[in-house]
Amino acid sequence: MLNVASPAQAQSASEQRMEARLDALMNEVAELKQEMRAQKRQTQHVLAHVRMAETAPVLAGPVVKGPGPYVPPQPWDKKFHLFGITLTPGGFIEAAGVWRSRGDSTGLDTNWNGIPMGNLPLSHTNELRFDARQSRFSLLAQGNVNPALLISGYSEFDFLAAAGTANQTDSNSYTPRVRNLYVTADWMDTGWSLLAGQSWTLATTNGEGIKPRTEIFAPFIDANFIPGSVWARQPGVRVTKTFGEFTAAVSAEQPETTFAPACPGIGTYGSIGNGVSVYCQQAGTHFFNGATNYSLNRIPDILAKVAWDPRIADRNMHFEAFGLYSDLYDRVEYAGNNFASKDTTGWGVGGSVIVPILPKWLDFQANAMTGRGIGRYGVSTLPTATFNPDGSLSPIPETIALAFLTLHATPQIDLWAAAGIEHEYGDYFLGGTVNGPGSPLANNTGCNIETAAASTCNGITKDIWQLTGGVWDRVYQGDFGSLRVGLQYSYTQRELFAGSGGLPAGSAPLGAKTNDNILLTSLRYYPFQ
Template sequence: MLLPAAARAQAHGQAADEAEAIEAMESQIARIQEQQVELQKDLAAMRRELAQHRARVFGSRPAAPRGTAQPATLARNAAAPPPPIHPARLPSDVPPPTIGGDTPTYAAVIGQRDEDLVNRVAENNVGPHSRGSAGAQAAGALGDHGVFHVGPLTVILGGYFDTSAVLENRHVASGTFNYWQALPFPQSGNYHQNNFEGSPRYSRFSILARGNIDSHTTLSGFVETDFGAGAETTNPYESNAYVPRLRQAYLGYDDTRDGDHLLVGQAWSLLTPGRAGIIARQESLPETIESSMLAGQTWTRQWQARYVHEMLHHRLWFGLSIENPATLYDTTGFTNNNGSVPLPGGGTATIGSNGTGLTEFTTNYSDEIAPDVIGKVAWDPSWGHYEAEGVVRFPHDRVFANGAGHNNTAIAGGGGASAVLPIIPHTLEIHLAGLAGVGIGRYGSVLLPDVTLSRQGKPKPLPDAQATAGLIAHPTQQIDLYGYYGMQRSGRDYFSSGGAAYGYGNPLSSNAGCAVEMSPLACTASIRSVQEFTVGAWWRFLRGRYGTLEVGTQLAYSRVQTWRAIGGAPATGISQIFFDFRYLPFQ
């Protein structure tokens, strides 16, 4: 039997818990009421606009057929307060809205506030990324935060304020962006030094503008930016003034009735794995803090013209995209002078040119003859999301030799697949993805080379494989846990001439100096494979109408293996601890 004091304490604790629960319920009710008011305003405005349209159409004509509302009636209905709306009673799978009737439906209005109406009907137990985490923010704004209307347009703000840092046991001057090709070997003093670097430069901001053409078609424009770029004048010694980076900028046309979707502009490549259908802003991206995401991750963000058609009630999707080409050349053993490469047998291969005008004049832009062509099919049954894709590429250069010049074009490409498996829907997921082929190194996070040059100067595509596997858990609404493995591997192609070694992975090149600090001997070290193991967590410790404040940490280990050459096959690696604080005002 409890003592009186203990009983009073227990009763006081119960009362406090009940008061907290009541306060939470009242807050939720107030929020729903605010949403109702906004929706009622939208409904009233739409009724007034509808009445005006009807008045213009029927004002000078005979009376409308029986059963059709008259303009005067419509005007009175528009002025009258609309009936209350009860969001909690609505089904999760709302059919496409109808705006043409006298009374606009709830879906017609709330569809303007949703990130994408299609996402809500692609029920695969994966669905749209609904959590206020790194992956969700890649999709833009969620919920009703940062949503406002400008005339007939809906404008949705997205992004976050971010400050991240990394502590690592090698000095690689790339911040929280892992550039694995620059990992030092023991020959370099940077191999023997720890490094700490923090920056807010990956703070991200986006804006989505959408206009409804009718009940099932919309036009939209999306822009996303951060400060991850590095102009030539940027330095860390004074102002740290990193230039804004254009991550995405595209326009879209979506017809949910006929199932046609168009996208033109800079966006995630069609090869990037997705979570639901083939839908912009629903890419399946790692939850990691490192801005390079994960070794082996397949992706680019580039200009494209994409057409997608969906069938079987948003279950089966077909996509075709032409995308901006850019070929990564390996010129190991050659001399590359601004894209002009002398050949050992005489003659010159032209593979590109440094930028000019408004492009970056320290970057070599490859010669290209045609865009990359990418196709994808996606399937969303009632459980999981599955994709298969393929790409064809056309590396191109020009060779001048023996008094004559000619162009060369190679055929490259590959295929792959990905899947999201909701082991426990919305609680535990497995993510799998892979791509293999020749001349596709640019599509992996490691940026291994696409091609090297033959003895005659022709592009020679290199074999490449990239894959990732991840386990993501959401034990509570506040916590996300993740673990990933990623890998990218390159083949080799080479030749020798006049006692010199040319090409990628040539066994006659020299790795003799890689293992000795400050050795004067060469360290060619053509990368054979990069592997990364990482685990991490996000904790959203503050969340309300003011947005979300979260903190994250991540442990990562990367291992680089090289092709064997004179002096062996040296390896290197890096261990890292990442930290991140992030404020998401629109979630």
């Protein structure tokens, strides 16, 4: 007998099936919620690690030998990121050599004001040196405190220094040297910037506005630049403001004074004749170099500069003008135990220009500076001061100038040529025991006579000029840095002020000059460029 379910029974079975499906769906939803919670925790964990290493270097994997062409490992972005701070390494490793027609007893840094006269044995000897100490390394640390404020710290070192144990015989024992070590704060929304620490002087030419690390020089190899370059690296504080194409800055920088003739009062009073004695230098103590004499200073060098970066036709150009105020300071003793401190004002004005004569092909750059007491801002470090009859310091007049061209002959090869000069003008008084620049009492009679005891040659350098040029070849430029080979030749002439010293009455003043031919080579590897 066939049993047929009643409508009530069929409805009950259908409801049971729906409840079973609903229970299953609820279980699936609960499981999905648990999985989503676990996935969210995992995602947050991964994102936290991603933020800590946003662009961390992709480490190169092992090289696997096998069939097919060699595929090099992928390089990283050459920056490190650590909790919001970006670290950018820089610098190069160099193997360099120098040959000079006259001995200088230096490495790659030619002593322009020490090119020997004919009375010295070095003037009659050649000189060959190999050197790796111009190699340098740098590190830039940057952090955005907020979208408008960027704080940076920059350090740069090389090895062009010598400790007390340095030598060329066994372990060398040369020491690292501070080039730049400063902090900057940039308020991008207002155009204001602050720099504090050791950096290039404000008088150095910038390539863009007055921004740190945009300083522009001729592509020389000689570690002592080219005569006519305007520069210094010294501690100071600088404030900068940008106004569109214009930038203005003012700085207070470390002062220092050098003397011609040498200061007779070092650590005590020394006579300049005329019944006057001066005290103007003191040997270094504590953390200063005990083998160096430091001048008396009480007011920083004050510099101000304006830069203009216009685009004229299809050329981006750069122009600068700057001024310098310095205070020259010493202590004077007069007859009868009378003492006084003396201040004299030094000053300088200058500027520079960068013009692409043929964009991407031929660039022109020039700088110049003139004033009184500016000798140490030139690479020849000619003296900044001599003495007045009353014992006060007299800033020596000087003009510094340099111009150079760079031809980008190919994407790999640059050819360049430069001419520079540093010229001082006479500044002396008669009747004392000091012979300042240009004094007719300077005895130059032996400047060109070599003797075992070195003949008398007392003249002070009047000018140093140089013609130079060279080539740089980027042998390799790619993801793994840049390998460059350079060659430089220079001809330099050093001339003294004329003197008389012992010449017969009525004879013309006797001057003296010397010259040096220098050939330099360089192989540099820039791993971070």
